Amino acid sequence: MGVCTSSTAQCLPRQSPIDIQTRRAKYDSSLKPLFIQYDPNTSKRIINVGHCFNVEFDDSSDRSVLSEGPLTSHYRLRQFHFHWGTSDRDGSEHVIDGQTYPAELHIVHWNSQRYSSFEEATKHSDGLAVIGVLLKIGEPNPVLQNIIDNLDKVKTKNKESPFEKFNLSNLLPKERTYWTYLGSLTTSPYSECVTWVLLQEAITISSEQLQHFRGLQNEDEEFILENHRPLQPIEKRLVKSSCK
Numbered sequence: 472m473g474v475c476t477s478s479t480a481q482c483l484p485r486q487s488p489i490d491i492q493t494r495r496a497k498y499d500s501s502l503k504p505l506f507i508q509y510d511p512n513t514s515k516r517i518i519n520v521g522h523c524f525n526v527e528f529d530d531s532s533d534r535s536v537l538s539e540g541p542l543t544s545h546y547r548l549r550q551f552h553f554h555w556g557t558s559d560r561d562g563s564e565h566v567i568d569g570q571t572y573p574a575e576l577h578i579v580h581w582n583s584q585r586y587s588s589f590e591e592a593t594k595h596s597d598g599l600a601v602i603g604v605l606l607k608i609g610e611p612n613p614v615l616q617n618i619i620d621n622l623d624k625v626k627t628k629n630k631e632s633p634f635e636k637f638n639l640s641n642l643l644p645k646e647r648t649y650w651t652y653l654g655s656l657t658t659s660p661y662s663e664c665v666t667w668v669l670l671q672e673a674i675t676i677s678s679e680q681l682q683h684f685r686g687l688q689n690e691d692e693e694f695i696l697e698n699h700r701p702l703q704p705i706e707k708r709l710v711k712s713s714c715k
């Protein structure tokens with residue numbers, strides 16, 4: 472990928488996802504532990520958005536927030552969703568030392584300290600913070616099963632169903648060490664507004680559980696068999712690590 476010089480083709484220097492080459496990641500002792508506070512009373516509904524399903528939260532106040540870590544503001548929880556592939560061999564968006572994972576969880580937060588809405592925040596370089604968690608095939612995940620049991624209610628695009636009292640913290644791995652870099656949304660409009668925080672510990676999902684994700688249908692009532700974006704060039708970016 473040459474240097475973006477042409478004025479015609481857009482120069483997009485901070486696109487996501489990328490391959491995280493762990494040996495090139497730089498330990499940064501100024502990175503703090505993540506502060507994660509999710510109030511189960513803010514979970515609202517699950518909705519099929521056509522290319523995936525979102526679990527949406529009430530983001531009208533700072534009751535569920537992410538702060539510290541690499542961040543200099545507090546970020547309000549808005550939704551989480553997953554990316555997956557046609558087989559268990561790939562499906563994650565980020566790749567670790569060339570290794571793909573079967574799926575990836577994205578927990579989306581916006582900078583409520585500096586901006587007045589999610590939409591406004593997506594227009595700024597420090598607008599969003601997304602926690603990425605890799606999924607690996609293993610024992611069935613009882614917390615994920617709670618979500619999967621509701622997928623039959625949101626089979627087709629725009630279908631939604633109440634999804635309350637969900638404790639998102641229970642979905643996270645015990646270890647919260649992370650890699651972090653500046654990137655973008657991985658779906659249109661690909662806004663370059665995301666501070667990515669990728670947890671270094673994966674969570675498990677069974678092959679049977681993952682198969683349920685592929686049973687969702689898009690607007691043409693075809694199965695959503697995959698929804699992960701290809702890798703993007705790292706350009707001049709550095710990935711930082713919270714641990715040695």
Ligand SMILES: NS(=O)(=O)c1ccc(C(=O)NCc2ccccc2F)cc1
Pocket residue numbers: 577579589590593601655656657658659660662
């Ligand atoms: N896969 S990800 O990088 O985590 C990701 C997170 C959120 C969105 C989103 O909200 N899009 C709609 C949208 C975008 C911009 C402005 C308003 C919107 F509703 C897209 C991708």
Ligand SMILES: [Zn+2]
Pocket residue numbers: 552553554577657
């Ligand atoms: Zn995503």
